[in-house]
Amino acid sequence: SAVISQKPSRDICQRGTSLTIQCQVDSQVTMMFWYRQQPGQSLTLIATANQGSEATYESGFVIDKFPISRPNLTFSTLTVSNMSPEDSSIYLCSVYSDRGPSYEQYFGPGTRLTVT
Amino acid sequence: QKEVEQNSGPLSVPEGAIASLNCTYSDRGSQSFFWYRQYSGKSPELIMFIYSNGDKEDGRFTAQLNKASQYVSLLIRDSQPSDSATYLCAALPEGTSYGKLTFGQGTILTVHP
Numbered sequence: 001s002a003v004i005s006q007k008p009s010r011d012i013c014q015r016g017t018s019l020t021i022q023c024q025v026d027s028q029v030t031m032m033f034w035y036r037q038q039p040g041q042s043l044t045l046i047a048t049a050n051q052g053s054e055a056t057y058e059s060g061f062v063i064d065k066f067p068i069s070r071p072n073l074t075f076s077t078l079t080v081s082n083m084s085p086e087d088s089s090i091y092l093c094s095v096y097s098d099r100g101p102s103y104e105q106y107f108g109p110g111t112r113l114t115v116t
Numbered sequence: 117q118k119e120v121e122q123n124s125g126p127l128s129v130p131e132g133a134i135a136s137l138n139c140t141y142s143d144r145g146s147q148s149f150f151w152y153r154q155y156s157g158k159s160p161e162l163i164m165f166i167y168s169n170g171d172k173e174d175g176r177f178t179a180q181l182n183k184a185s186q187y188v189s190l191l192i193r194d195s196q197p198s199d200s201a202t203y204l205c206a207a208l209p210e211g212t213s214y215g216k217l218t219f220g221q222g223t224i225l226t227v228h229p
Contacts, residue, residue, distance in 0.1 A: 001162075033215045042204060042219040043160070058216075092159055096215050102148045102167040103214050105206075110159040 002027055002095050004108035012114045013083055020079045021111045023093030028073035033094040034066070035107070043092065049076045083115045118143040118209045122220035131229050135192040137203050139220055142186070145210025149188045150217065151179060152204040160204055164190065195227040 003026040013019050023032060034046040047057045047068055055068035069077045080087050093108040119142045129135045141149075148167045152160035164179040166172045166188065172179045178191040188207075192199055202224050206217040 031213075031215055042221045043206075043217070044219075045216055048213070048215065090159075094215065098214075099165075102165055104162060104165055105150065105215060105217060106162060107152075107159045112157075 001104065002029070002097060002106050004093055004095060004106060006091075006093055006108040006111050008111060009109065010112040010114075012116060015084050015115055017083055018079055018081045019083065019113060020077050021091050021093075021113075023076045023078070023108055025074045025093075025095055029095045030073070031095070032070065032076045034068065034076075034078045035092040035094055037090040037092060037110075039088065046078070046091075080113065083113075085115045088113055088115045118146075118207075118218055120205055120207050120218050120220040122203075122205050122223045124221055124223060126224040126226050128226045128228060129195050131195060131197060131227055133195050133227075135195045135199065135225055135227065137190040137192075137205075137223050137225065139188045139190075139205030140186055141188070141207045141218075143207065143209045143218075144183075144186060146207040147210065148208040149179070149181060150206040150208075151177075151188075151190045152206065153199075154202045154204055154222065156201075163203075192225075195225075197227050197229055200225060200227050 007022045032049045035043045047055045049070040067079045090110045092110045096105040150165045151163045154160045166179040176193045180189045202222040204222045205220040
């Protein structure tokens with residue numbers, strides 16, 4: 001299985017500021033995914049980060065609010081911009097490994113963000 | 117909208133019993149299904165994935181898939197207090213690229229001694 005690390009593990013930020021979250025994987029992967037888990041809720045996909053191309057965003061998420069970088073095959077960043085208390089969530093980086101007719105998907109330890 | 121539904125629980129079982137967790141999905145074309153365990157304050161940990169009808173066993177865990185009825189279940193045999201966690205069911209909808217999972221709300225499982 002892939003080993004995923006994220007920085008920071010948690011942060012408390014003031015509204016109107018931005019935070020950049022880093023994700024590092026121990027092997028090269030084509031795609032990396034960013035999910036959000038709001039308090040008491042399940043996981044929602046924010047965007048897919050492909051190396052060498054623009055990230056693709058899911059409905060309800062926009063690049064201006066969540067800009068993503070993917071400079072190489074093991075690293076990605078997600079920025080949460082102009083934060084409001086509604087952005088308080090756990091942000092999770094995810095990758096998958098092919099397993100023949102299916103695959104396994106793994107999540108990083110998460111970044112717990114609190115916006116005050 | 118493609119949905120994955122779980123009973124939020126909490127589901128309480130005594131130690132040593134079988135815990136049965138259920139999940140239904142709306143997209144009939146969904147191909148792969150995943151069960152994750154999430155301890156409080158931690159990230160989801162993959163327990164099982166299943167893509168064929170029938171049962172798949174791994175240690176104390178058995179995943180069951182019934183595509184005709186559009187449900188997936190997870191059985192935990194000989195439940196232990198350490199199994200107490202939220203269990204998330206996830207599906208890969210038809211036509212969706214790998215990695216883009218739709219998650220259920222999760223079922224809280226409590227195993228009491």
